[in-house]
Amino acid sequence: MASLDDLKKRISSVKSTQKITKAMKMVAAAKLRRAQESAEKGRPYSDKMNNIILNLSNGISDIENAPKLLSGTGEDKVHLCVVMTSDRGLCGGFNTNIIKKAKQYFQKVLDEGKNLKIITVGTKGYDQLKRLYGDNIIERISFKDSKNINYFDADKVGKIVIEKFEKKEFDVCTIFYNQFKNVITQIPQEQQIIPLNTSEKDENSSEDNYEFEPEEDEILSNLLPKNISTQIFKAMLENSASEQGSRMSAMDNATRNAGEMVDKLTIEYNRSRQAAITKELIEIISGAESL
């Protein structure tokens, strides 16, 4: 049995850990509100963008000559995966969930004998993937320094992706991120951004005849790169809300666990204290009796 002193030390160390997790939970809760707000505010832009692209791609008559970003290279050999994770740990299963989803996809791609290239966004993803897929990682990006998620960071990632596409370094691009549902649930998502998935048609968009200025193709080739940045930006916003939500619930759990532990240790401490007192009393009494 641990001595009284040891127990005392353990109780105080658990208590100070609890203080930290509690503070982290509070911070995460405050950040979550902000992240959620900006995720919601960012939605109209990406929705509208999506709508316009759908309208445009419906209007395109010459599928053969459609921009490559829309129709793909016609091949399916090299897959590029953009795995978006957080820069900080202590957020529960947040990063692990994305990585798990991504790894499944990697396995599928490799099993089919295709080439795999990975871009990691956020340091945690890189840490978890470098051991198994170190050779496949062609780029690692981190936005540790920028406080808020802004469009220009997303644009940077988008430009890297497009540059690589234009150099014909890959055929299919998929992004992985966590979609924010609520504080407890975040759904890991895989979303193909090149070639663009236009099969999901909007009901109210099909019958409109638009006038285009300049030509459709020209607008599309201008719009598609922007759409990629927009999709990445959307993913980043969802991700940051998910990260904070996940951290909040993880820290909430940790705080509760620490509380339980303190209770248990306190009982143990009191018991052994009483045991020691009883032992001393018995010694005194039996000493007095023997006189």
Place this chain on the structure above:
Amino acid sequence: MSEEYSVEIVNPEKSFLSKDDVTEVIIPAFEGEMGILKDHISIISFLKPGIIKIYSKSGEESFYVNDGIIEFKNNNLSILTSLILDLKDIDKQKISEIQKSAEEELNKSGINDQEKYLLDQKLEVLKSIN
């Protein structure tokens, strides 16, 4: 008959502006300035750097945009742009910052004609504001 329609400007961060008493919007479309009145045919176009002017019942407003796409449909004008600044409370410093980065970009080698054209446009507009 009323001559008003609604306009919405969104940038990636938020919905920037939404109005439903607009009578005319002048936009710097890629192939030249374009004025949009009520019952315009459905149109999709994209923007070059320039000034958007919005005339409404409550007055006239002007914004600087870097780029963007517009969609007009059923008397709804949506403008999507990555950077938009209100000319009323414009920050001189910010303008000169953009101007500087555009100049740097222009001096880089290996830009194509279209990029050059866009950057020239940008500088011209920025100079006129400043």
